[in-house]
Amino acid sequence: MHVTTVTPLAADSGPPLFQWKWVDRNADAIVQRLVEHISLTGAALGIGLVVSIGLAVVSLRYRWSYPVILGTTGALYVIPSLGAFAVLVPFFGLTFVSAMIPLATYTLLILVRNIVTGVDQVPNEVREAAVGMGYxxxxxxxxxxxxxxxxxxxxxxxxAAVTTIGLVTVTSMLGLGGLGYFIRGGIQTPIPNPTMIIVGVGLSVVLAVVVDLVLWLGERVLAPWSRKVRAR
Incomplete structure (x- = not known):
């Protein structure tokens, strides 16, 4: 995979805190890292959602399993991300799999709980009507x-999306890119580069806000009845 190089910070290119000239020179690298961040986030959410639906179906079918599944996913959720990556690297190396397993795992507790809660909130009369129709x-x-x-x-x-976007910044430790590359690079350079740190942190925050907004709009489009329920 082609990796866009980052131009070092120039001492005379602008204010020391944030340099627009650096951003302009490294626009290609910034776009590349942003795409990597979005790809890792999307993959983790997709895998986590599929696994969570499966676990939620088991929980709804066999109610005794729900506390067990919730307890297991809760235990996995509290494992520090760096610790999880460190455990997996000896088995899978510095690879996509080493990053994806913890990222997807951290979504399970949130998604399983919400899926089961959402299904439990469906009115009983709706279920009875559906069963009466032969469902x-x-x-x-x-x-x-x-x-x-x-x-x-x-x-x-x-x-889960906002949480994952924050966790993806840690994958830069595995050399898998993402906006954390700039945060790490800005700290590790011989002369600290605040511009790189601001770009990494700032774009991560913007990305989280945009993704949250997109999902909120998606809810309004896919479930318009929910607005009427809340209005009551």
């Missing part, structure tokens, strides 16, 4: 309960 348990879940639970599921996805 099987599987059809009831996929065609009635999960769509009605969508606002709660997306709320969990929003929290």
């Amino acid at each position: 099987t348990r599987g059809r009831l879940l996929w065609q009635i309960e999960l769509p009605l639970a969508l606002p709660v599921v997306i709320a969990g996805l929003r929290v």
Whole structure:
């Protein structure tokens, strides 16, 4: 993979705190790292959502398993990210897999809990009406309960997305890119580069806000009835 190099900070190129000339010279590298950050975040959320739906289905089918699944995902959630990466690197090396396993794992507690909670909040009369119309348990879940639970599921996805965007900055330690590359680079240069740090942190915050807004808009489009319920 081609990696865009970063131009060193020039001493005479502008104010010491933030230098627009540095940003202009390194625009290609900034775009590359931003795309890497989005890709890692999207992959982690996608994998986490698929696994969480599976775990939520098991939890809803076998209620005794829900505390076990919640406890296990909760225990995984509190493992420090650097510690998780350090444990996996000896097995998978400095690879995409080493980063993706912890990133996806950290989404499970949030998503499983919200999916199960959302399904539990579906009114009983809706379930009874669906069963009276001949819906099987599987059809009831996929065609009635999960769509009605969508606002709660997306709320969990929003929290998971913002959390993952923050965690992806740590993957720069594995050499997998992302905006954390600039944060690490700005600290480790012989002369600290505040511009690199501001770019890394600032774009991470902007990305988190944009993704959260997109998911919020997605909820309004996919679940318009939720606005009427909240209005009441």
